[in-house]
Structure formats: structure tokens, C-alpha cells
Amino acid sequence: MQHLVVLTGAGISAESGIKTFRDQDGLWENYDVMEVASYDGWLRNQDLVLQFYNDRRHQLKSAQPNAGHKGLVELEKYFNVSVITQNVDDLHERAGSKNILHLHGELTKARSTKNPAYITDIRYNDINTGDLCPEGAQLRPHIVWFGEEVPAISEAISIIQKADLFVIIGTSLNVYPAAGLIDYASIGIQIFLIDPNPVQSPYNRKIEFIKEKAGKGVEILTNLLRKRLNLDL
Numbered sequence: 001m002q003h004l005v006v007l008t009g010a011g012i013s014a015e016s017g018i019k020t021f022r023d024q025d026g027l028w029e030n031y032d033v034m035e036v037a038s039y040d041g042w043l044r045n046q047d048l049v050l051q052f053y054n055d056r057r058h059q060l061k062s063a064q065p066n067a068g069h070k071g072l073v074e075l076e077k078y079f080n081v082s083v084i085t086q087n088v089d090d091l092h093e094r095a096g097s098k099n100i101l102h103l104h105g106e107l108t109k110a111r112s113t114k115n116p117a118y119i120t121d122i123r124y125n126d127i128n129t130g131d132l133c134p135e136g137a138q139l140r141p142h143i144v145w146f147g148e149e150v151p152a153i154s155e156a157i158s159i160i161q162k163a164d165l166f167v168i169i170g171t172s173l174n175v176y177p178a179a180g181l182i183d184y185a186s187i188g189i190q191i192f193l194i195d196p197n198p199v200q201s202p203y204n205r206k207i208e209f210i211k212e213k214a215g216k217g218v219e220i221l222t223n224l225l226r227k228r229l230n231l232d233l
């Protein structure tokens, strides 16, 4: 089977009712990103940061995977699919995708502020000031904040280097190092981009643009690949 790698961003969860970051009325229009998603913000006002992610977790609990997430699971009939996501939600998991790498962390996990290797599942529960790891240190959201390293990036690079097809869905490609991953796709492989809005791509790569929302876009992509690669024969 060919290896199809998908890089997803907030846009794939938009049809599940989860706000993107940089669209009109997106999260970063309503919150100061440096207050709620940076380590300095955490040091300044821990309760504000905890509340921000507690709210995101409450919202996620009632959200459901949409046709875009489910369509990627369908593609596993034809391809060995790897999903690399910038999203911190668990909608790819709940849709049933088998191989998922979270670049920016996961809302449903907490981690120790003392020992980064201590990561614990909290499902959709809150983290509050005073919630401690076994070593007695405060727990924090298991989220990569601005200015922090992205530990999963080297694994993402090695996955993309082995891709036979690369699909980008619902990301403005504004945030590095995630936005630079496209550079690691082998020259000559087909690259598709699904987004209802124009995406500024600074790359000198040929990209097939499917100008649709994720749900419809993944359906169009699947039909196109089935035809082009004779997958139903």
C-alpha cells in the first residue's frame, strides 16, 4: 500500500464547531495568544491559562468528529495513512484514525511542570491550581506553547520523508516548525491542499488545491485518488 501522509490544522475541526485560530472571529481574535498560550503567560497568570484550556476541554467534550475526520479513516482502505496534526483535540482518535501524531500536544492530557516525562490522561476534566503530579509539582496542560520546543517534530519529519502522497488540510501554515514540514516531502510526489480559503504557500512546490471545506474536500480527494490510481480495480 502507498503511504499517504496528512497534515491537519484547526480547519479540519471547524465543521465540528471548534473555532480556528486565525479566521474571522477565531480564538486569537478573542484572546491574547501570549497571555494564554506562552510560558511567560503561564508564569504571569496560571489561573487564566488553566481556565482557557479548561474551556477548550469542555467544548471538546460535546464536539463530534465530522465528515473530514471520518473521510481520512475511509482512506485507510486504500492507503497506509499517517495523520500528523497540529490540533490538540481528540477528534481524529474518536473518528478512528490508526496512526496519529500530535505536534502541539493534547487537551485530554496534563503534564508535570517539574518532570516533562510525567504525562497523565485527564479526559475532559479540569486542571486547577493545586492539582499536583506525584512529585508534588503543579500540573499544566500538555500543550506546546509559543516559544517552546516541538518534541514530535523529528518523528513528523521522518514520517513525511516516507510519504508517497501528501495532503494538507485546514491550516494557514503560519506556525513553524509545522509549516516547514512540506519541505521534507520527496520531490515529485503529489501534494494536495484542502481549504475553503486561499493559503499563502511560500514553497516552490506544485500543489493541487481543493478549495472546499474539509468534509467535502476529503470526499473529492478520495474520489479523485480512486479514479487516478485505479483503486477500485
Ligand code: OAD
Binding pocket: 008, 009, 010, 011, 012, 014, 015, 020, 021, 022, 023, 026, 037, 086, 087, 104, 144, 145, 146, 169, 170, 171, 172, 173, 174, 175, 194, 195, 196, 197, 198, 199, 212, 213, 214, 215
Ligand atoms: P489557523 O486558524 O491558523 O488556520 C485555519 C485554516 O483552516 C485556515 O487556512 C482556514 O481557511 C481553514 N479553514 C477554515 N474552515 C475550514 C473548514 N471547514 N475546512 C477546512 N479548512 C478550513 O489554524 P492552524 O493553521 O491549525 O498552536 O494553526 C496552527 C497553530 O496555531 C495551532 O496548532 C495553534 C495556533 O496557535 C498552538 O496553540 C500551539
